[in-house]
Amino acid sequence: xxxxxxxxxxxxxxxxxxxxxxxxxxxxxxxxxxxxxxxxxxxxxxxxxxxxxxxxxxxxxxxxxxxxxxxxxxxxxxxxxxxxxxxxxxxxxxxxxxxxxxxxxxxxxxxxxxxxxxxxxxxxxxxxxxxxxxxxxxxxxxxxxxxxxxxxxxxxxxxxxxxxxxxxxxxxxxxxxxxxxxxxxxxxxxxxxxxxxxxxxxxxxxxxxxxxxxxxxxxxxxxxxxxxxxxxxxxxxxxxxxxxxxxxxxxxxxxxxxxxxxxxxxxxxxxxxxxxxxxxxxxxxxxxxxxxxxxxxxxxxxxxxxxxxxxxxxxxxxxxxxxxxxxxxxxxxxxxxxxxxxxxxxxxxxxxxxxxxxxxxxxxxxxxxxxxxxxxxxxxxx
Amino acid sequence: xxxxxxxxxxxxxxxxxxxxxxxxxxxxxxxxxxxxxxxxxxxxxxxxxxxxxxxxxxxxxxxxxxxxxxxxxxxxxxxxxxxxxxxxxxxxxxxxxxxxxxxxxxxxxxxxxxxxxxxxxxxxxxxxxxxxxxxxxxxxxxxxxxxxxxxxxxxxxxxxxxxxxxxxxxxxxxxxxxxxxxxxxxxxxxxxxxxxxxxxxxxxxxxxxxxxxxxxxxxxxxxxxxxxxxxxxxxxxxxxxxxxxxxxxxxxxxxxxxxxxxxxxxxxxxxxxxxxxxxxxxxxxxxxxxxxxxxxxxxxxxxxxxxxxxxxxxxxxxxxxxxxxxxxxxx
Numbered sequence: 264x265x266x267x268x269x270x271x272x273x274x275x276x277x278x279x280x281x282x283x284x285x286x287x288x289x290x291x292x293x294x295x296x297x298x299x300x301x302x303x304x305x306x307x308x309x310x311x312x313x314x315x316x317x318x319x320x321x322x323x324x325x326x327x328x329x330x331x332x333x334x335x336x337x338x339x340x341x342x343x344x345x346x347x348x349x350x351x352x353x354x355x356x357x358x359x360x361x362x363x364x365x366x367x368x369x370x371x372x373x374x375x376x377x378x379x380x381x382x383x384x385x386x387x388x389x390x391x392x393x394x395x396x397x398x399x400x401x402x403x404x405x406x407x408x409x410x411x412x413x414x415x416x417x418x419x420x421x422x423x424x425x426x427x428x429x430x431x432x433x434x435x436x437x438x439x440x441x442x443x444x445x446x447x448x449x450x451x452x453x454x455x456x457x458x459x460x461x462x463x464x465x466x467x468x469x470x471x472x473x474x475x476x477x478x479x480x481x482x483x484x485x486x487x488x489x490x491x492x493x494x495x496x497x498x499x500x501x502x503x504x505x506x507x508x509x510x511x512x513x514x515x516x517x518x519x520x521x522x523x524x525x526x527x528x529x530x531x532x533x534x535x536x537x538x539x540x541x542x543x544x545x546x547x548x549x550x551x552x553x554x555x556x557x558x559x560x561x562x563x564x565x566x567x568x569x570x571x572x573x574x575x576x577x578x579x580x581x582x583x584x585x586x587x588x589x590x591x592x593x594x595x596x597x598x599x600x601x602x603x604x605x606x607x608x609x610x611x612x613x614x615x616x617x618x619x620x621x622x623x624x625x626x627x628x629x630x631x632x633x634x635x636x637x638x639x640x641x642x643x644x645x
Numbered sequence: 646x647x648x649x650x651x652x653x654x655x656x657x658x659x660x661x662x663x664x665x666x667x668x669x670x671x672x673x674x675x676x677x678x679x680x681x682x683x684x685x686x687x688x689x690x691x692x693x694x695x696x697x698x699x700x701x702x703x704x705x706x707x708x709x710x711x712x713x714x715x716x717x718x719x720x721x722x723x724x725x726x727x728x729x730x731x732x733x734x735x736x737x738x739x740x741x742x743x744x745x746x747x748x749x750x751x752x753x754x755x756x757x758x759x760x761x762x763x764x765x766x767x768x769x770x771x772x773x774x775x776x777x778x779x780x781x782x783x784x785x786x787x788x789x790x791x792x793x794x795x796x797x798x799x800x801x802x803x804x805x806x807x808x809x810x811x812x813x814x815x816x817x818x819x820x821x822x823x824x825x826x827x828x829x830x831x832x833x834x835x836x837x838x839x840x841x842x843x844x845x846x847x848x849x850x851x852x853x854x855x856x857x858x859x860x861x862x863x864x865x866x867x868x869x870x871x872x873x874x875x876x877x878x879x880x881x882x883x884x885x886x887x888x889x890x891x892x893x894x895x896x897x898x899x900x901x902x903x904x905x906x907x908x909x910x911x912x913x914x915x916x917x918x919x920x921x922x923x924x925x926x927x928x929x930x931x932x933x934x935x936x937x938x939x940x941x942x943x944x945x946x947x948x949x950x951x952x953x954x955x956x957x958x959x960x961x962x963x964x965x966x967x968x969x970x971x972x973x974x975x976x
Contacts, residue, residue: 299888300913327894327913327933328942329960337895337912337942338866340705343800343815345847351722352748352765366723393942393959395704478815478846613725614748618767 301334301423303327332416333393335423340394344478348582349394353619356479358486358545360386360580360589365396367585367616369609380604386583389416407503414461419499420581422453438474440556449556450474452495465498467491471554475561480545480622487559488550492574500575511573517549517641518569525643527566531630532645542566545622546591547640550574573641585620592621592637599634600627686906686919687970688930690938691953694719694964696736701728702961708947709803710955711754717947717955718760719964720752727752727762727779732949734966740779747771753804755824761785761809763802770799772809772826785809785826794820794831805855812863814850819861819874830876832861837880838868852899852910852945864896864909871899871909883924884909891918891926898946898957904971908954910943917943917956917967930967931956940965 298304302325328334342350344357355361364385370377381401388399390413399412410419417423425433425447437447448454448469457465471489480486493511497503517523526549527542528535543564551559552570579589585605586593593603603626605616618625626634635645693700694717707720715732726742727749741749747764754760759782760775772785790797797818799811808829811820817834840848852864852871859876870884870893884893894913901907905922915933917940920926931940942959949955954967 297886300894303888327915333959343849345815345849352750354765395961613744615765615767 301326329392330390330416331418331423332389332391332396335417335421336391336394339417352614353585353616356619356622357582358474358480358548358576358580359582360584361619362386362389362396362583364583364585365389367605367611367613369605369611369616371604371606371609378604380587380609384587385585386580386589387415387419388412389419390414391416405499407497407500408463409461410459410463410499411461416460419459419461419463420453421451422448422457423451425451426457427454437556440473440559440561442555442557453498459498463499465495467494467498470495470550471556471559473556473559473561482543482545483562483564485543485545485548485561487561487563488548488574488576489553489556489559490550490572491554492550492576496575503575509573509578511575511577513550513552513572515572515574516552516569517567517571517573522573522641523567523569523571526641529640529643532633532635532639533631535643537566539566539568540564544637544640546624547577547637548574549577585616594636594638597635598632599630599636600632685972686927687972688919688928688954689968689970691966691968692734693937693962693966694730694734694736694955696728700963701736703957703963704959704961705942705944706957706964707751708945708955708957708964709753710947710949711758712950713756714754714758715949716754717949717964718752718754720749722749725749727760732951738779740775745781746773746775750800751802753802753809755804756807761802761804763799763811772802785824787811787820787822787826787828789828790820791828791831793833794818794828801850801853803853803855805857806859808859810855810861812850812853814853817848817850817865821876832874832878834863834872834874837874837878838865838872838882851897854898854900854946856901857903860901862899862901862907864899866895866897869893869896871896871907873901873907881924883920888914890916890929891920897944900946900948900954902948902952902969903950906969906971908946908948910946910956912942912944912959915940915942917946917954919969937965938967 304325326334328337336349339347340349341347342352342354344355347355348359349362353361353363365382365388368382369380383399383401389396390398403412404410427433427448433447434445438449449472452469453459453465455465455468459465468491470491473487475484475486490513494513517526527539528537530537541564543566549567550572552572578591580591583589584591588594592599596602605612605620607617639645695701703721709718711718717730719728727740728736729738731737746762747766749762749764751763752760758777760779762773762775764771764773773781774783774785776782797820798813800814801812803810807824809822809824819832820828821830822828835845848865848867850863851866854862856862861874864871869886870882872880872882874880886893888894894911896909897912898910907920909918911918916929916931918929931943933939933941940956940958941962943956945957947955952969954969956965958965
């Protein structure tokens with residue numbers, strides 16, 4: 264027994280000492296990893312049950328948080344971009360956006376009436392009880408679908424087990440454009456057949472896209488999208504396509520009505536001196552119309568061509584933004600610099616909310632004092 | 646053996662590791678087996694930080710204990726306010742909720758009683774000096790920063806032993822300055838830990854603490870490890886991934902007492918683990934639940950000099966206070 268204790272401690276000492284030089288390895292580096300990272304298999308820790316009082320037990324699937332999203336946010340809460348999605352100050356300027364904005368309601372007085380930009384309108388209201396994130400009380404089901412707001416969480420979209428078309432293990436992340444059948448899906452998104460909760464089973468495959476490995480999203484450092492994003496969103500928002508709705512999807516080509524030409528020429532309201540080589544605007548991304556992720560470039564500043572297409576994420580962020588409808592900009596503002604909310608004078612504004620709302624852009628300095636809605640990047644009505 | 650250049654410090658790591666291994670094994674043989682603890686340590690729940698409405702329902706806040714004045718400073722970055730609690734755990738003062746401090750990231754108190762506030766601004770960051778009322782009386786400007794700190798963007802701030810310790814958690818860089826902000830020493834933790842370039846995004850520091858001897862303690866969750874960096878640049882680390890007692894899930898806050906015991910919070914396992922100065926696991930406490938002594942996703946930790954450990958939690962459970970008592974070793 265003593266020998267065993269000795270060997271155990273010796274091993275621990277070696278691990279302690281030689282463990283200084285390490286390779287970082289996340290709990291799920293591109294796919295599923297250790298079960299115990301998220302689950303408590305026997306609802307027990309330290310020979311004591313984790314469940315103490317009914318209603319406060321671990322998540323329904325023996326997750327270590329109160330619910331799936333609380334489990335995810337144990338790691339993914341934080342600032343400084345990277346793998347963080349929920350900061351305390353809106354500083355995660357990632358393509359998906361910061362769930363921080365769900366906690367921020369802004370108000371102002373317009374013509375004698377108090378107006379609101381409510382937190383729950385700013386994005387997908389994921390339920391994370393440990394973090395105080397509650398279900399959307401207004402949109403109780405997914406717009407254009409049936410998904411129950413009370414079931415919405417990180418695992419509604421992301422498959423934490425990293426399955427790809429129901430196949431087995433993957434060898435690495437599918438987020439960075441590396442080809443191969445054993446690579447996972449872009450951002451661990453649920454694939455065909457994924458049971459997303461609320462009786463929804465996905466029927467559209469994951470989009471083709473490529474993530475960037477850096478900090479804040481900029482025009483030269485961004486997710487680059489290939490195709491299929493809108494089709495994938497319709498797994499839950501199925502009726503958000505068709506007649507009398509803004510087209511989005513693989514067949515919504517920007518060649519229609521010369522929209523690609525508009526996009527490339529548009530620099531700002533009243534300024535049409537742009538060229539395709541530098542036209543990319545991360546506030547208005549598009550899909551390049553390709554199924555080959557290896558051709559995508561997260562540093563490309565090149566604007567669209569005739570095969571590019573508009574997608575849901577052209578106007579919305581997947582997680583949350585500072586604006587209603589998870590908009591990439593304040594849709595109903597006439598002038599973005601002075602009429603977007605949050606404004607510095609709004610009630611509820613703290614810290615760097617205004618600057619963070621447009622991803623570190625001073626809108627007046629970037630576009631001018633009279634920049635109108637970014638719908639005009641494609642539609643040239645200003 | 647060690648150099649002032651942090652880039653070169655790790656080249657001496659083999660010497661350190663071999664020496665450490667000898668010391669570690671020496672402890673084993675001296676003890677005649679796996680002695681779980683030379684001195685037992687007892688933990689008991691005391692109370693939660695409160696005001697006249699009851700427990701203040703914080704979620705993951707920053708803590709600093711002003712040992713000289715027996716006060717606990719709590720920064721809620723989401724609300725932007727700073728509250729001060731007395732040694733009995735009752736709120737006695739608050740400030741900062743008027744937005745005058747910009748986006749506050751961390752707080753500390755210097756020996757003379759001035760409060761230092763690290764804030765994010767539109768153009769970077771600032772270190773504000775405040776009086777005991779929380780009124781801004783000046784700024785501390787960093788000076789003589791070396792080139793490798795040109796993009797330094799600190800998110801943590803600790804004042805200890807007449808030094809200011811600043812940590813950029815994402816870039817994993819530490820700057821140590823005099824009280825007037827003049828650079829004195831610095832450390833590139835990425836280089837010390839030999840993090841490969843393709844893994845540097847996402848590898849970052851979570852918990853950060855400076856003990857009474859100026860040792861810098863920090864955790865890196867994705868490495869499942871905790872580290873101690875001496876003022877001279879000697880680095881030692883420990884930690885093993887896992888779910889059983891003493892193993893690391895998602896480690897966060899870290900602190901050390903005067904005896905050298907190291908406290909490590911684990912968000913995923915909902916425990917605080919205690920290790921001795923040789924990184925030998927002593928015990929853990931907490932566990933997820935709703936009893937006052939339970940912990941839900943413990944994060945930042947802080948210690949006072951009187952054996953009280955402050956633990957920030959989730960689910961609006963605020964800050965739990967635990968008494969730590971160490972019995973004399975059996976001879």
